[in-house]
Amino acid sequence: MELSCKSEYAILALIELAANYHLAEPLQIKQIATKQNIPDRYLEQLLATLRRGGLVKSQRGSRGGYFLTREPRKITVFEVLVCLEGLDKIHGCEEDKQPKTVESFIVQKVWQEARYAANSVLKKYTLADLCEQRDSHKQLDIMYYI
Numbered sequence: 001m002e003l004s005c006k007s008e009y010a011i012l013a014l015i016e017l018a019a020n021y022h023l024a025e026p027l028q029i030k031q032i033a034t035k036q037n038i039p040d041r042y043l044e045q046l047l048a049t050l051r052r053g054g055l056v057k058s059q060r061g062s063r064g065g066y067f068l069t070r071e072p073r074k075i076t077v078f079e080v081l082v083c084l085e086g087l088d089k090i091h092g093c094e095e096d097k098q099p100k101t102v103e104s105f106i107v108q109k110v111w112q113e114a115r116y117a118a119n120s121v122l123k124k125y126t127l128a129d130l131c132e133q134r135d136s137h138k139q140l141d142i143m144y145y146i
Contacts, residue, residue, distance in 0.1 A: 004084075004085065006046065006084055006085075007080070007081055007084050007085060009036070009038045009042065009043065009046055010046045010049075010050060010080060010084050011077065011080055011130070012036040012038060013032050013036060013038060013043060013046060013047065013050075014050070014055070014056075014068070014075070014080060014127055015036075015127060015130050015131055015134065016031075016032045016035055016036055017032070017056065017066060017067060017068050017127075018068060018072035018075075018127035018128060018130070018131050019131050019134075020067075021067070021068055021071065021072050024067075025063075025065075025067070026058070026059045026063070026064055026065030026066055026067045027065045027066055027067065028064070028065040028066075029043055029044055029047065029065070029066070031065070032066070046084075047066050049083065049084060050080075050083060050084075051066070053083030053084075054069055054083075055068065055069060055070075055075060055079070055080065055083055056068055056069060057069050068127070071128070072126060072127035072128040072131060073126050073127075073128040073129075074126065075126055075127045076122065076123050076124075076125065076126050077122045077123075077125045077126070077127075077130070078119060078122035078123040080127075081122060
């Protein structure tokens with residue numbers, strides 16, 4: 001299982017929205033893109049997908065932008081990836097295939113166990129957790145330079 005560029009950019013954008021959740025004001029695409037170094041047009045497409053998935057909502061107008069639909073603590077990384085990549089991509093499609101050999105069966109069984117373990121970790125972490133980790137790493141960077 002590999003993190004796609006699309007998923008990474010979306011998670012970075014969501015971390016930015018989560019970090020500003022307490023302000024209760026939408027962030028504009030330009031703000032998020034600049035802060036996280038994401039191409040504007042690509043971010044616009046990602047946010048549209050996340051909006052359709054119910055993770056963000058948009059506000060039109062001169063003071064418009066995007067914000068999370070729920071508290072950062074209630075949105076898991078797994079949920080974000082399912083929204084972006086689809087459940088088939090997260091769970092894997094090969095479960096429907098019947099193994100041709102015993103070896104094939106064993107490989108599929110191990111791979112399925114690995115996917116379940118990865119999914120378990122992704123379900124454990126929320127956007128709030130990612131923000132907390134980011135903040136603690138920033139503190140370490142500040143301490144290092146003092």
